[in-house]
Amino acid sequence: MDDSDTDALQFDSLFDLSGDLSGDLDPPEETIAVARPDSRIGAVYCMPDALHLAIEVALTTGRPLLLRGDPGTGKSSVAAFVARRLGWRYYEYVVTSTSTASSLQWHFDAVRRLADAQVSESLKHESEYISPGVLWWALNRESAIRFGREPDREINKNRDPHRAVVLVDEIDKAHPDLPNGLLVALGSNQLDVPYLGDPIQPAEGVKAIKGLKRGIVVAPVQVIVTTNEERELPAAFVRRCITFRLKHPTVERLVEIARAHFNRPRDKFRPGDEKLARAIAQKVDTLRQEAQSGEHRPSTAEFLDAFRACRKRRIKPDNEDPRWRLIEEISLAKPTPESQS
Amino acid sequence: MKLSLVGIAELVTATEALRPRGEAVRAIAKMCGLAIPSSKAEENLKDDRPSRLDREPTSDDDEAGASDAQDFPPTVVPEGVRRLEPAPRSRAPIPTQADPIDSSAAAGPGFEPTRFASLLREKDASDVLTCAASSSMPSEEIDIEKVVDSLARAEVLTSYPRVHRPSLSLGAQVLVDISESMQPFFLDQQELLQRLQTILGDSAAIEYFAGDPIVGIGPQRQRSKWRRYRPPLPGTPVITLSDLGCGFPRNPGATSTWLDLARRLRKRGSRLITLAPVNARRVPLSLRQASAVVVWDRNEGRRAAARLLRDLNV
Numbered sequence: 254m255d256d257s258d259t260d261a262l263q264f265d266s267l268f269d270l271s272g273d274l275s276g277d278l279d280p281p282e283e284t285i286a287v288a289r290p291d292s293r294i295g296a297v298y299c300m301p302d303a304l305h306l307a308i309e310v311a312l313t314t315g316r317p318l319l320l321r322g323d324p325g326t327g328k329s330s331v332a333a334f335v336a337r338r339l340g341w342r343y344y345e346y347v348v349t350s351t352s353t354a355s356s357l358q359w360h361f362d363a364v365r366r367l368a369d370a371q372v373s374e375s376l377k378h379e380s381e382y383i384s385p386g387v388l389w390w391a392l393n394r395e396s397a398i399r400f401g402r403e404p405d406r407e408i409n410k411n412r413d414p415h416r417a418v419v420l421v422d423e424i425d426k427a428h429p430d431l432p433n434g435l436l437v438a439l440g441s442n443q444l445d446v447p448y449l450g451d452p453i454q455p456a457e458g459v460k461a462i463k464g465l466k467r468g469i470v471v472a473p474v475q476v477i478v479t480t481n482e483e484r485e486l487p488a489a490f491v492r493r494c495i496t497f498r499l500k501h502p503t504v505e506r507l508v509e510i511a512r513a514h515f516n517r518p519r520d521k522f523r524p525g526d527e528k529l530a531r532a533i534a535q536k537v538d539t540l541r542q543e544a545q546s547g548e549h550r551p552s553t554a555e556f557l558d559a560f561r562a563c564r565k566r567r568i569k570p571d572n573e574d575p576r577w578r579l580i581e582e583i584s585l586a587k588p589t590p591e592s593q594s
Numbered sequence: 595m596k597l598s599l600v601g602i603a604e605l606v607t608a609t610e611a612l613r614p615r616g617e618a619v620r621a622i623a624k625m626c627g628l629a630i631p632s633s634k635a636e637e638n639l640k641d642d643r644p645s646r647l648d649r650e651p652t653s654d655d656d657e658a659g660a661s662d663a664q665d666f667p668p669t670v671v672p673e674g675v676r677r678l679e680p681a682p683r684s685r686a687p688i689p690t691q692a693d694p695i696d697s698s699a700a701a702g703p704g705f706e707p708t709r710f711a712s713l714l715r716e717k718d719a720s721d722v723l724t725c726a727a728s729s730s731m732p733s734e735e736i737d738i739e740k741v742v743d744s745l746a747r748a749e750v751l752t753s754y755p756r757v758h759r760p761s762l763s764l765g766a767q768v769l770v771d772i773s774e775s776m777q778p779f780f781l782d783q784q785e786l787l788q789r790l791q792t793i794l795g796d797s798a799a800i801e802y803f804a805g806d807p808i809v810g811i812g813p814q815r816q817r818s819k820w821r822r823y824r825p826p827l828p829g830t831p832v833i834t835l836s837d838l839g840c841g842f843p844r845n846p847g848a849t850s851t852w853l854d855l856a857r858r859l860r861k862r863g864s865r866l867i868t869l870a871p872v873n874a875r876r877v878p879l880s881l882r883q884a885s886a887v888v889v890w891d892r893n894e895g896r897r898a899a900a901r902l903l904r905d906l907n908v
Contacts, residue, residue: 483721
């Protein structure tokens with residue numbers, strides 16, 4: 254399933270994931286959202302109908318949502334937006350080639366324990382050397398807080414203490430053992446941590462979500478996994494996920510995305526901005542179509558960078574203007590040394 | 595796509611909760627994996643270019659089959675099992691009315707020149723090359739298992755053992771075969787070299803040779819400057835883009851040369867990795883055991899990368 258398959262999908266939506274939240278931002282957060290394009294505040298997301306449906310399917314089935322798509326199509330931004338919209342806590346883990354399944358669950362500081370063991374008086378119980386990973390924080394914050402400092406405390410301070418969204422970013426960077434090692438934890442919502450007697454589970458007595466129809470149960474943790482598909486994921490893992498592919502948006506959609514990002518209460522998106530966004534979007538579209546194999550194809554994130562720069566500096570996409578040619582080169586075309594020569 | 599009970603349960607749960615109408619039902623089924631093909635299958639569907647190795651067998655193949663008979667014993671068919679006759683192959687008709695190389699006839703409206711498509715998929719090529727150019731190096735991470743093991747034996751630790759990880763820091767020696775049998779793959783070689791230089795930068799030492807690297811290696815267009823082969827620093831991987839003398843025409847004497855080179859490199863702690871644009875059956879088993887031979891073909895990319903990484907033992 255991808256975001257170009259259908260225009261309007263009809264279903265009884267359980268959660269309101271539409272629109273942007275820029276109006277709800279506190280002034281400092283608004284500043285961050287504009288100044289730091291990759292901040293995980295989750296302020297704005299232009300949600301296609303099909304992606305909205307995929308998120309609701311994942312929430313109601315309790316399965317992880319696996320987002321596929323090229324870099325820069327907005328996969329990683331979905332989780333922060335959903336967390337903010339639902340009022341759930343938000344945690345993220347960016348996978349690297351050295352990540353293991355336990356990196357997301359817990360970490361045992363064996364070197365600190367070894368150092369303490371040299372001085373016999375300071376050696377503590379094994380559990381004192383454990384620190385929680387993002388899945389532990391998401392499943393049971395109350396138990397995790399006894400073992401370490403909560404990540405993203407500022408973002409999470411006023412959110413639901415019993416529910417969370419976890420972003421596992423770029424899972425394809427890891428060895429295939431990582432997704433396989435997560436199957437049990439994601440399927441059972443339970444972690445086994447060494448040196449702790451009981452498994453980590455969601456806290457008891459979590460209140461049902463208000464306004465939901467009777468009989469609909471929503472799991473307290475929603476995991477959103479992203480992949481750039483540099484490596485094929487194990488079939489057993491994909492089978493346990495709800496899958497969705499994000500595609501590069503059309504010119505009209507790019508303009509809509511620019512409007513959602515830059516229409517703020519104190520800085521409105523004006524007709525001139527729309528004209529500028531459309532011109533840059535058309536340029537992005539042309540560059541993508543003309544790119545040969547191996548050449549760079551600008552993404553949505555790069556479109557927003559170019560728009561941000563042009564809007565701030567009052568530059569129009571005019572090939573006669575050297576400032577525009579520079580912006581096009583450094584933020585959209587990004588030629589490699591080979592293509593320049 | 596196989597039907598999965600997991601997917602059906604999800605479809606039922608989501609349908610009950612969200613009451614989808616029309617197109618939304620199909621969309622949910624796809625998200626639950628009940629109708630959508632996997633990304634791999636999608637790519638295979640898009641990739642309509644046949645493998646270059648899937649061509650009609652020639653007399654050379656028969657010769658190769660005969661010479662490799664010692665490596666591959668004939669299949670024994672159990673009693674009672676009936677062999678099926680091979681399906682008849684259809685040959686594409688050759689157009690007779692137009693000159694196939696007359697560009698003026700082809701350059702009509704809607705004419706598009708054929709684009710070069712490399713032997714490996716774009717995504718796989720970088721993966722294969724990164725794995726091929728990697729060597730096992732100690733990382734900053736302490737190998738806890740070894741530390742605990744040593745302490746359990748009451749051994750004195752004089753230094754912390756480190757976890758070994760794949761690393762590109764040693765670079766790689768790249769040997770490019772420009773013998774007659776490799777000429778059809780010249781563009782593939784150049785494309786791969788570009789990728790390697792992107793991955794390794796200046797630490798890719800590229801040398802050219804014709805059939806036998808021991809006889810002489812050097813710059814591509816200056817044979818007068820070719821010199822005898824010198825191995826790289828110990829541990830540095832050696833990547834060759836060659837058919838190892840197993841292409842068309844076959845060079846029977848090449849196998850012993852490559853076996854000798856593989857042995858010499860192994861003694862110095864270096865891996866020999868060959869990207870060979872030939873069917874694996876044409877490469878003698880002894881050579882495949884002595885070095886890592888990657889079939890340079892789009893059906894092999896992902897498996898080859900995983901195998902190369904596994905061989906590193908990290």
